[in-house]
Amino acid sequence: xxxxxxxxxxxxxxxxxxxxxxxxxxxxxxxxxxxxxxxxxxxxxxxxxxxxxxxxxxxxxxxxxxxxxxxxxxxxxxxxxxxxxxxxxxxxxxxxxxxxxxxxxxxxxxxxxx
Amino acid sequence: xxxxxxxxxxxxxxxxxxxxxxxxxxxxxxxxxxxxxxxxxxxxxxxxxxxxxxxxxxxxxxxxxxxxxxxxxxxxxxxxxxxxxxxxxxxxxxxxxxxxxxxxxxxxxxxxxxx
Numbered sequence: 001x002x003x004x005x006x007x008x009x010x011x012x013x014x015x016x017x018x019x020x021x022x023x024x025x026x027x028x029x030x031x032x033x034x035x036x037x038x039x040x041x042x043x044x045x046x047x048x049x050x051x052x053x054x055x056x057x058x059x060x061x062x063x064x065x066x067x068x069x070x071x072x073x074x075x076x077x078x079x080x081x082x083x084x085x086x087x088x089x090x091x092x093x094x095x096x097x098x099x100x101x102x103x104x105x106x107x108x109x110x111x112x113x114x
Numbered sequence: 115x116x117x118x119x120x121x122x123x124x125x126x127x128x129x130x131x132x133x134x135x136x137x138x139x140x141x142x143x144x145x146x147x148x149x150x151x152x153x154x155x156x157x158x159x160x161x162x163x164x165x166x167x168x169x170x171x172x173x174x175x176x177x178x179x180x181x182x183x184x185x186x187x188x189x190x191x192x193x194x195x196x197x198x199x200x201x202x203x204x205x206x207x208x209x210x211x212x213x214x215x216x217x218x219x220x221x222x223x224x225x226x227x228x229x
Contacts, residue, residue: 034218036220042222044220046115046217046220051215090156090157101162102159104157105156106155107156
């Protein structure tokens with residue numbers, strides 16, 4: 001079984017400040033981890049993923065995420081948030097023995113204020 | 115990444131009717147999936163659309179309610195049958211190559227409101 005937890009329903013941050021969106025996971029095998037973003041009235045857009053190798057993964061729009069195996073976490077970060085980063089962010093996990101199915105977290109609404 | 119389109123983008127339907135949602139991909143893909151996103155909720159996998167055979171449904175979803183077709187490697191349809199207001203959701207199509215390490219890409223979604 002696999003599961004994902006996003007402990008914060010909403011994250012509020014001022015423009016220009018660092019942004020962190022938290023994600024922890026549970027899988028039976030090695031994890032493949034993904035972050036997606038959903039803007040209002042839009043589908044999901046892929047941001048970045050961790051498969052193997054360097055624990056720090058860089059993705060689209062200046063986002064990065066750090067894989068921490070001991071803490072089973074994959075937090076999304078951006079050094080300086082923009083108002084346009086305001087959206088719904090989803091963390092997802094797939095285990096190596098789960099050929100296609102993604103398990104999504106509940107989502108975290110990010111609100112960046114000017 | 116694949117370019118995925120869905121039709122319709124949104125619709126308002128009366129209870130008891132059915133709606134068929136189309137998903138078109140600009141290249142051949144191994145795996146196609148259908149998800150539901152209820153208002154304010156996360157994504158829930160409805161089924162995996164298998165080319166040339168019946169779809170594989172997740173627990174809580176049945177073929178009579180959500181019949182799925184996949185006639186080829188670039189196209190799939192999801193029908194929401196005998197709709198009720200509880201079916202009001204965003205329905206998303208997604209695709210991947212089938213390898214666990216590969217990214218799953220999503221269509222823009224179909225926003226359905228059932229009155």
